[in-house]
Amino acid sequence: MLYPKSLESLIENLKKLPGVGQKTAERYALSILGLEMDEVSDLAEAIIELKAKIKNCRKCGNLSEDDLCAICQDELRDSSIICVVANTTDTIAMEKTENYHGTYHVLNGLISPSKGVLPDDLNIKSLKERLNDGVEEVIIATNLTVEGDTTSLYLSKLIAMENPEVKVTRIAHGLPVGGHLDYADDLTIIKALEGRFKI
Amino acid sequence: MLYPKSLESLIENLKKLPGVGQKTAERYALSILGLEMDEVSDLAEAIIELKAKIKNCRKCGNLSEDDLCAICQDELRDSSIICVVANTTDTIAMEKTENYHGTYHVLNGLISPSKGVLPDDLNIKSLKERLNDGVEEVIIATNLTVEGDTTSLYLSKLIAMENPEVKVTRIAHGLPVGGHLDYADDLTIIKALEGRFKI
Numbered sequence: 001m002l003y004p005k006s007l008e009s010l011i012e013n014l015k016k017l018p019g020v021g022q023k024t025a026e027r028y029a030l031s032i033l034g035l036e037m038d039e040v041s042d043l044a045e046a047i048i049e050l051k052a053k054i055k056n057c058r059k060c061g062n063l064s065e066d067d068l069c070a071i072c073q074d075e076l077r078d079s080s081i082i083c084v085v086a087n088t089t090d091t092i093a094m095e096k097t098e099n100y101h102g103t104y105h106v107l108n109g110l111i112s113p114s115k116g117v118l119p120d121d122l123n124i125k126s127l128k129e130r131l132n133d134g135v136e137e138v139i140i141a142t143n144l145t146v147e148g149d150t151t152s153l154y155l156s157k158l159i160a161m162e163n164p165e166v167k168v169t170r171i172a173h174g175l176p177v178g179g180h181l182d183y184a185d186d187l188t189i190i191k192a193l194e195g196r197f198k199i
Numbered sequence: 200m201l202y203p204k205s206l207e208s209l210i211e212n213l214k215k216l217p218g219v220g221q222k223t224a225e226r227y228a229l230s231i232l233g234l235e236m237d238e239v240s241d242l243a244e245a246i247i248e249l250k251a252k253i254k255n256c257r258k259c260g261n262l263s264e265d266d267l268c269a270i271c272q273d274e275l276r277d278s279s280i281i282c283v284v285a286n287t288t289d290t291i292a293m294e295k296t297e298n299y300h301g302t303y304h305v306l307n308g309l310i311s312p313s314k315g316v317l318p319d320d321l322n323i324k325s326l327k328e329r330l331n332d333g334v335e336e337v338i339i340a341t342n343l344t345v346e347g348d349t350t351s352l353y354l355s356k357l358i359a360m361e362n363p364e365v366k367v368t369r370i371a372h373g374l375p376v377g378g379h380l381d382y383a384d385d386l387t388i389i390k391a392l393e394g395r396f397k398i
Contacts, residue, residue, distance in 0.1 A: 010245040044243040046209040
């Protein structure tokens, strides 16, 4: 014998979570067994509700329960600046700094021909529509990877062609705060040198 | 804004799993959002089913969907030997070796006065009943901790008093296979020396 069937079935289901293997799934399943019945039904309900309620914001593609996400609905945000990010998690990281007060545009991916992701698969069409709406600057905040660079290049050319009045910028890459030169990788050092400024 | 409400709620629920903090819960929640609807409902159903179906085996205390667990139902197992373990996970570890063919008795805990766990809180009463049923040997397979030792001592005294004909043994503690003396802790070395045998 190994585990009873319903335990085995939950373990198999939990293994679909990222980075969860057999041992971790066993641990989670046994801990779920140890929860109170109402906690367990809360968990199951939260899983179903999430999938049923969450959709992408019609305007910026961010996750939202409403037609427009909380940021797009917020009239205090500066809608003349759009920060383009790859995923919702990136907007959360930016929001946590409480330093950015513009709006976002979530691409839900990056251009990657090798993975078969082309510009048409991303949330780019609605970005083009937004540009005619008094936007002054688009900040591209994609990662410094091949995909991130490709996407950044594609977007900057597209905007330069169709909306040349819009300024396109990209976030700076360089040494992180508290980072040491001797631990940094080559590309980070090259980017830090490229981005040097007069003091 | 941070996450939409239903996402936030799932994240809070996932944080009840052992070792899952904010970051991991966010990662799990977003990956659940990326699953297909039928996978999501499978997961939610598996969670509810587990709690509804799994109970403790009437005889040995192991997890089971039936009144008796698969091992207690198996007539090929040697019911004259009982291996006493703290938790279901311990029986799984033993079963994976495919080397033990007796039965189990799952205490569902260990005696720990400091945590308020007394013998009456454990699955000991049904063990006493089983001892009159042709049992020849009880193997105590608790860990080498204060709780494990206390439980082992308690059980051995109890059995010696009420069923002196039953042999009580404890699994050996010593160097693990492939373990090096210079990496082993003091207690393991002491136990390995105590348990030395003639070659």
